[in-house]
Amino acid sequence: MKAFSLAGLLIAVATLAETTPDPAKLAFFETKVRPVLSEHCYKCHSGIEGKSKGDLTLDTRGGWEKGGEHGPAIVPGKPDDSVLFKAITYTDPDLRMPPKKEGGKLSDADIGILRQWIAEGAADPREGAGKRLSGMTPEARAHWAFQSLHKPAAPVVKDSTWPKTDIDRFVLAKLESNQMTPNGPAEKEALLRRASYDLIGLPPSVDEINAFLADTSPKAFEKVIDRLLDSPQYGERWARHWLDSARYSDTTGLVGDGGKSRFADYRYEYAWTYRDYVIRALNEDKPYNQFLMEQLAADQLPGVATNDWRLAALGFITVGKRFENPDDQIDEQIDTTTKAMLGLTVSCARCHDHKFDPIPTADYYSLHGVFANLSEPIETPEIPCQFDPSARDDFEQKLADLEKKNRDILYSAIHKIIADFQARSEGYLMVLAMKPRTVERSDVAKSYHVNGDDYHVKEVLRSIRLGPDNPVFGPYARLARLSTNEFAEKAPETLAKALSDHKVTVNRLVAEALVGKKPQSLREVAQIYAGLMSKVSSQTAELIRYRRTGADPAGFSDPAVAELIESACVIPSEKSIETTEKLSAYLSGAMAKKSGQAPPPFEPKTADSFIFSSINQLRLTHPGAPGRAMLVADKPKPAESYIYIRGNRNKKGAAVPRRFLEILSEGDRQPFTHGSGRLDLARAIGSPSNPLTARVAVNRIWMHHFGEGIVRTADDFGNMADKPSHPELLDYLAAKFIEDGWSMKKLHKEIMLSAVYQLGSDNNPAFEAKDPGNRLLWRANVRRLDFEAIRDSLVLLTGEMDQSMGGKPVNLTDEPYSYRRSIYGYVDRRKLSDLMSQFDFSDPEMANTRRISTIVPQQALFFMNSPMSVDVARHVMDRAEVGEATNDDQRVTAIYRVLFQRKPQAREILWAREFIARAEPLHSESGKFKLPATASTTPRKRNEGKKPREMKDKYAVVQNQGEKVVRANLTAWESYTQALLCSNEFAYIY
């Protein structure tokens, strides 16, 4: 558990250091004293956990000051006079703490710590400064973001000419009170570029620019906004922002040394259907609260059919990182849901009450109860989505072939276990009769050549069940308990008992072989079994065929034969494992829980021979593969969760009802009533009276338009949040958002029609000195394009952008390149593409809406050297409008129009001429230029030599079809175009 609990502590140290006089003492308290108290005392003396034995609590300063039955527990400065110290030193025979049953006397080191602490005055921040150390205080509750939302009136401003909308009045009022004035408006071209990138993630076309420049009507910009909002590319841009919040990834991130992850591919086969849902929902301008509710409970909302596209919304819950431990899984879901939807860090309350926000541990476990009562159905519904139905038959055929191959692997592995046991059953039985990991056993194993290091032998050994009640091996198991000395004497009696035990039906053939026998040694018995096994071994293949087909040509009318064969390993019916999902459930043991069908104990080598990854590869790449919703369902009998004391599931506290967070609830909180409570939770989050949902949403939208939010901590609106720069504006926007039916598109328009959105980005040294972060919005921020916008722009320049929407993910960064938009990129949360992380792609590990933006030389290397940038430069030269140019000046002009959507200045044309003049000799000497010998078509070797093949398969990325970029020297003109791609103009909006 150690690694999972949270680090509220160090925040406390850092913040207290600012506000109290002696940080060293407080640090001592936090690092030394608090752990001792919480480890050894809180169990019985904690107000928050409701334990106050002897009327004493030790989890607040007030607790020990007031003291319990024995009066104040601590006299600061005087350890020897302090009741607490007497108790822990066991000086008073009637008061010894902690008592024996709770672990007994503290270590000398711990006692020394408490002594020093008391002697130095018992500095204790757990009150007074408690506003920051416990969220359970009135001050923490009074935090602005938890207060209900009211729409403030726009303030009166001195300059009434500048504001275009109420938004501007809020902004201007702040500027005026700081004796500042806003910049002038942006140039029209800059504004269009800004609006276009903001709404659709792509630059405007030349025609669009010309149209906008020509349109002098007052509604010109509004028309632009409407056009962009109506474009389906709007959803492709804004879905990506939400996918950051929803920690979207195409992979589970779970690659264990074992466990269930072995029998499923590491990639989600249908994550993309969730991504496509988000795009469509945004394009349809689905009311934002409805959008959230569908992601938690689409299946329970009225009017959603069993194959409805909206079911894919549920992917929100399960598309996150996977854990073997279910509590970690639930924690991940609580964390994402509350950060993404509420801007709250609820998962901080997993082990203790939230240190800053009024979120008690009990509330965490109320939500735990919701997610703990979810299951993922093995079969999920096919939903309408982007795929090629004409290729479906081909897909189904290929899938059926692969699935059959996978089952063949299973049956042949089972066959191998059974056959090996049958061939050497004497040895196996002798070995199994001995205590594991002893010299004796290893000697016996050696003599029978049953080497325990062999993975295959291990599988056989683990597969045989030597229980006394086993119908086949029961008699052997009972005999094996006899010691060597008494064996001959006691064996007949033991055997007779075993065969006549009414509780067990011993296999008929076994009974016949053993009845009346007087074995002298266990070995003799093992040999009898070996004889039996050898007799039935010829029928093993037949039985497997029978289990697979259900046809019974060999006449397994005698179930005793089948039982003997399957004593080594039970053969599942093919019907029960016919789909990949069922096979995966069977192999991972999930079926065992339901139907008792335990999987064979495969060792990693066998486990890795299955081809789940190839099957997934097919599903993820075949155009005819349909999509399915990543469904969740409520468990039939939902149960309440217990509080885990300090996050430890073995220390259960009280059960808590499933219900919403207290701080966000009005009046008397009611327990959730629908199944797991997902629907109730969804409604509580989407309620207009929820003070957080709308505020968090409008802040994010604002952030994506301005580069910064009004609250910069986009996913944390709690007490540790950044102070809002314009609190009234935030509330105004949030209230307006709800008023407008939670319409994101209306909000975009409202924001973009303001004068502040349309500001120029010129610098003003005086204002910059005053407000370096531009918090007051006197200018527009200069922003580097994010990864998607850069790549999408490059793809657009090729003139070959694939504008189709939706469908399976493509590889964004490796050759052969895809020309699809970046939203359709494959995102591997465990191994994010290096290029993507170099360009600050959001870490898909957890909800994270605000991207950072770095400048590193690796980014420059991408523009200078990557085949992608070369590919773009070449494509630009191949474009018709460039090719049609009849002289150099025309060509430069054409290139500028494609790249920058403007005419080149005279100087720029001049530089182009100079460049070409100097570059051409270099390029004509291309005899000097050596092409890399193997670079053109040979695919790069991966995992050279070291890793086994199945590993490679298991972690395969998605690869695109197509050609690699030809490795040949650039022409002077291609070189010129590539240089333009490297310029700042290309990569920034301002």
Add this chain to the structure above:
Amino acid sequence: MNFEGLAGDCGKRVAYRNRREFLQRTGMGIGGLALALLLDETAGRNRAMADDFTSLLTRKPPLPAKAKHVIHIFAGGAPSHIDTFDPKPALEKFRDLSLPGQTGVGFPSPFKFLKSGKSGLEISEIFPQLGTVADDLCVVRSLYTDVPAHGAAAKLLHTGSITLSRPSLGAWTVYGLGTENASLPGFVSLGGSAEWRQAAFLPSLFQGAKADFAPNRPVDKVLLNLKNEFSTRDQQRLQLDLVHKLDDLHMEKAPHDEQLEARIESFELAFRMQAEAPEAFDISKEPKEIRDLYGKGDLAAKLLCARRLVERGVRFVQIDAGGWDHHANLERAIKGTAEAVDRPAAALIADLKNRGLLDSTLVIWGGEFGRTATAPGRVGAESGRDHHSKCFCAWMAGGGVKGGTAYGATDELGQDVAENGVHIHDFHATVLRLLGFDHTKLTYRYNGRDFRLTDNYGKVVEGVIA
């Protein structure tokens, strides 16, 4: 942006009209400027909420410290402590006998331990060369970790977390100290999982760069997009000259913003990196006697390369030196694994020392956990050891550690920590301390929480610090 630090004008932001003016007024050489400009500009823009650690600019750590660089040789697979640096002669009494509370039988090490150096540090005979630098080694014999599973334990060792995505030790190091050479990545990984070099939520500035390095592989493609396969250097120079003209023109009409300046610098830096990085990775440039000192093979090349990188200012080099998962045939197999690292590691320490770099370079060798004192059956040539997380060992050298010492101890049979246990969190706290940081204060605010390498845990092991 951290311009105020450069301008020596704390708390005040100075605006510069252009790059030249900036250079003039800050009196900075191009190298320092380039470093300062490689940064997380969003954090810069929001200086109010960000701390100062958002560029690659070289920083002095808050506490006095010697180590400025780290070479982490990760012995993945979990080396047996009993056969390497933690002699357990008492196991001999239990050969082939059940150990109390254990399954399996006592498996004494088939190897002799030799008292080495002036210090008499005991080292297994499978490391004859390391014996020659024994007086520089500080062996920690009382490490312990949380789980005996490779993936999870290795992740804990590299990132401080078993399951969650957290910044790696190298990323924290560069975050804390910046780098000394902007023409090379501050954190280079010579192999290993992507998780071990990730920056996670730290700005990508601090992520380990994967170097596709191996002996005899061309060095010009060692980093992603390092090699241009389409233009000559002359052609590219021409391109960049044009880019600068365009950018200068652009800045005349575009608003002044430091980001734009920074991006211009980043292209020059990249241009230099193309030349300097291959040189840094090119071990054929080393004199023969040095190459001979390290010996032959993959690890020899990697450790020699690590030295070249550190010498050029790279802050953290990570090397995957695995193969220690000896479940069977330990006696034969471990010799080979040890041999592969023995000479190169000894050479690295000696070489660093000769160059006066050992004091400022912390070399770490160790795996993710240890191995059992028992074998599954009768002890023989085919015997091996299973996973064991309750105790294991590692060594450090240089960087201000106490050489010629063994810190902590396991019990008589090497099954558990007997004194001075060092959890991975403690180990991390200690490495950060050797680099000049209080591990509780090297934090990064992300999504409403201050994160640190050691989570809520960790205590500095003072006993290993000289």
